[in-house]
Amino acid sequence: MGETLWTLERYMEMALDEAESARDAGELGIGAAFVIDGEVVCVGRSRTVERGSALAHAELDVLTRGQPLVRRGGDTVLVATVEPCLMCLGAALRVGVAQIAFGAANPRAGIKQLALPPPDLVYTGGVLESRATALFR
Numbered sequence: 139m140g141e142t143l144w145t146l147e148r149y150m151e152m153a154l155d156e157a158e159s160a161r162d163a164g165e166l167g168i169g170a171a172f173v174i175d176g177e178v179v180c181v182g183r184s185r186t187v188e189r190g191s192a193l194a195h196a197e198l199d200v201l202t203r204g205q206p207l208v209r210r211g212g213d214t215v216l217v218a219t220v221e222p223c224l225m226c227l228g229a230a231l232r233v234g235v236a237q238i239a240f241g242a243a244n245p246r247a248g249i250k251q252l253a254l255p256p257p258d259l260v261y262t263g264g265v266l267e268s269r270a271t272a273l274f275r
Contacts, residue, residue, distance in 0.1 A: 141173075141215055141237060141239070143262075143265070145176075146215075146217065146239045146262060146265045147265060147266055149171050149173055149178060149215065149217040149239070150171075150217055150219070150239065150241060150265045150266045150270070151266070152169075152171045152178055152181050152217075153169040153170050153171045153181060153196075153217050153218060153219050153241075154169060154219055154241070154266065154269055154270060154273065155169065155181075156169025156170065156171075156181050156182060156183040156196065156219075157169035157183060157184075157196075157219040157270070157273045157274075158273060159183050160183035160184045160185070160196070161273055163183075163187075163188065164187055165183065165184045165185060165186060165187050165188065166184045166186065166274065167184075167219070167273030167274055167275075168183065168184040168195070168196045168218070168219050168220050168273075168274065169181065169182065169183045169184070169196050169218075169219045169273075170182050170183070170195075170196035170197045170199070170200045170216065170217060170218045170219070171200060171216075171217040172200040172201060172203070172204035172214070172215075172216055172217075173214065173215040173216075173217065174204065174207055174208060174209075174212055174213070174214050174215075175212050175213050176213065179203075179204045179207050180199075180200045180203045180204050181200065182196045182197075182199035182200040182203070183196050183199075184196045185199065193225070195222075195223070195225070195226055196218065196219075197216060197218050197222050197226035197229065197230065198225075198226060198229055200216070201216065201226075201229050201230060201233050201235075204233075205233050208233055208234050210234075212234075213236060213237075214233070214234055214235045214236050214237070215235070215236065215237040215238070215239060216230050216235045216237070216238045216239070217238075217239045217240070217265070218238070218239075218240045218241075219240065219241045219242060219270040219273060219274065220240060220241065220242045220243075220244050220248075220270065220274050221240045221242065221243050221244035221248035221249055221263060222238060222240065222244075222248065222249055223244065223247040223248065223249075224247065224249065224252070227249050227252075227256070231256055231259070235259070236258070236259065236260060237259070237260035237261070237262065238259065238260070238261050238262070239262040239263075239265050240262075240263055240264075240265065240270070241263075241264070241265050241266050241267050241269065241270025241271065242267060242270040242271040242273075242274045243263060243264075243267075243271075249261065
C-alpha cells in the first residue's frame with residue numbers, strides 16, 4: 139500500500155490547481171484531492187471566506203463528497219497542498235483513508251503535532267513542497 143512519489147505528484151498537481159483557484163478567490167491557497175483505487179474522485183479548495191466557516195477546509199470538502207465511493211479494503215489517498223490539521227486528520231481516519239500526502243508543512247496545526255502517528259496510516263510529506271508552500275503564504 140502507498141502510492142509512488144511520481145503518482146503522488148500527479149495527484150498533487152490537481153490539488154495545486156485548486157489551491158491556485160482558492161488563492162485567486164481570496165481564500166488561503168489550499169487545495170485537496172481524494173483518490174480511490176488510483177482514480178481521483180474529487181478535488182476541492184479552501185472556502186472558509188466564501189462560506190464564512192472555519193470548517194470549510196479543502197480536505198473536508200473532498201472527504202465529504204468522496205466518502206460514498208469508499209469501499210472496505212479499497213486503496214484511499216487524501217492529497218492536500220498543506221499538511222492537514224487535526225480536524226481533517228480525524229475526518230480522514232473516519233472515512234478510512236489509508237494514505238495522506240501533503241506539500242507544505244503546517245507547523246502550528248498539522249498532523250505532526252501528535253505524539254504518536256495514527257497506526258496503519260501512510261504519511262508522506264514534502265510532495266511538490268516549494269509550489270505548495272508558495273501558494274500557502
